[in-house]
Amino acid sequence: MALVRDRRHLNLRLPMPEPSERRPRFPLPLPPSSNPSNNSVVADFAPNDLETLQVLGHGNGGTVYKVRHKQTSVVYALKVVHSDADPMTRRQVRREMDILRRTDSPYVVRCHGFFEKPSGDVAIVMEYMDVGTLDTLLKKNGTFSEAQLAVVARQVLNGLSYLHAHKIVHRDIKPSNLLVNQKMEVKIGDFGVSKMMCRTLDACNSYVGTCAYMSPERFDPDTYGGNYNGYSGDIWSLGLTLFELYVGRFPFLPAGQRPDWATLMCAICFGDPPRLPGQASVEFRSFIDCCLKKESSERWSASQLLSHPFLSKKSGNC
Numbered sequence: 608m609a610l611v612r613d614r615r616h617l618n619l620r621l622p623m624p625e626p627s628e629r630r631p632r633f634p635l636p637l638p639p640s641s642n643p644s645n646n647s648v649v650a651d652f653a654p655n656d657l658e659t660l661q662v663l664g665h666g667n668g669g670t671v672y673k674v675r676h677k678q679t680s681v682v683y684a685l686k687v688v689h690s691d692a693d694p695m696t697r698r699q700v701r702r703e704m705d706i707l708r709r710t711d712s713p714y715v716v717r718c719h720g721f722f723e724k725p726s727g728d729v730a731i732v733m734e735y736m737d738v739g740t741l742d743t744l745l746k747k748n749g750t751f752s753e754a755q756l757a758v759v760a761r762q763v764l765n766g767l768s769y770l771h772a773h774k775i776v777h778r779d780i781k782p783s784n785l786l787v788n789q790k791m792e793v794k795i796g797d798f799g800v801s802k803m804m805c806r807t808l809d810a811c812n813s814y815v816g817t818c819a820y821m822s823p824e825r826f827d828p829d830t831y832g833g834n835y836n837g838y839s840g841d842i843w844s845l846g847l848t849l850f851e852l853y854v855g856r857f858p859f860l861p862a863g864q865r866p867d868w869a870t871l872m873c874a875i876c877f878g879d880p881p882r883l884p885g886q887a888s889v890e891f892r893s894f895i896d897c898c899l900k901k902e903s904s905e906r907w908s909a910s911q912l913l914s915h916p917f918l919s920k921k922s923g924n925c
């Protein structure tokens with residue numbers, strides 16, 4: 608049985624090693640991007656260029672700091688994975704670097720550079736998102752209105768549409784991986800368990816990511832869509848994320864119930880998709896239904912959802 612790490616409420620990860628991805632460690636500098644037209648800025652940073660201001664958070668992949676570039680005073684977020692991290696965590700941060708250096712979208716958190724310290728610590732310099740995550744906002748301000756969710760959904764779908772067009776599956780869409788800034792821009796972050804699909808029929812390992820947000824076909828590919836390719840799994844996770852931001856709690860479990868892996872898996876695979884409360888509009892209900900189709904082949908794609916009527920709701924600040 609997979610290792611279940613229950614670090615905090617609803618953050619159940621199933622970090623299974625992926626045999627196809629057991630690549631040897633490579634020293635920095637990283638291999639060049641396969642996309643020569645990529646103009647995302649991956650600058651030269653040295654550890655001494657940056658001054659640490661505060662800790663922003665801890666994830667499975669390491670610690671994220673708010674830092675300031677000493678010469679330019681520009682503030683960044685610095686994700687550091689320490690040299691003593693387990694091999695899987697180090698593999699994840701290298702995968703995250705590999706993906707971030709290939710992405711260039713206003714809807715994906717921007718990467719400004721990488722470095723490896725002589726101690727073996729590996730660091731990613733990222734754009735600083737000064738509000739935090741959608742999870743932070745939910746805890747601070749309470750639930751989101753439909754108009755706010757339409758704004759969030761449009762931005763995340765633009766990000767997913769970009770990633771999927773570049774054959775990148777995120778595999779861990781959830782409120783704490785969607786970053787927000789003061790301009791109310793929402794960007795996809797944390798690519799630690801993401802995957803670049805090299806071939807059209809590449810299978811996607813089912814047991815990575817946060818299991819609470821996993822789609823039925825990740826647990827049971829034969830019943831819910833056969834060849835699991837991952838793209839529609841990101842849409843399921845987005846549907847659950849928006850649902851949670853609307854009702855203020857994770858949809859599959861009664862309020863206050865502590866989740867365990869088996870209960871969640873049964874609810875996701877054998878139960879009906881969750882239903883929004885009665886006051887939800889027809890458009891929102893339809894949008895969530897299109898994301899939460901249990902049969903993965905019936906789920907709408909990111910580009911289809913971008914033309915769903917729910918997204919034309921009048922905008923509202925997060």
Ligand SMILES: Nc1ncnc2c1ncn2[C@@H]1O[C@H](COP(=O)(O)OP(=O)(O)OP(=O)(O)O)[C@@H](O)[C@H]1O
Nearest residue numbers: 663664665666667668671684733734735736783797
């Ligand atoms: N670019 C960023 N700007 C501002 N804060 C950030 C940024 N990236 C991450 N953070 C903060 O650091 C925290 C930890 O991020 P990290 O990506 O390491 O893990 P996580 O997504 O919270 O957890 P997990 O690894 O379990 O998914 C985030 O929850 C967020 O609060």
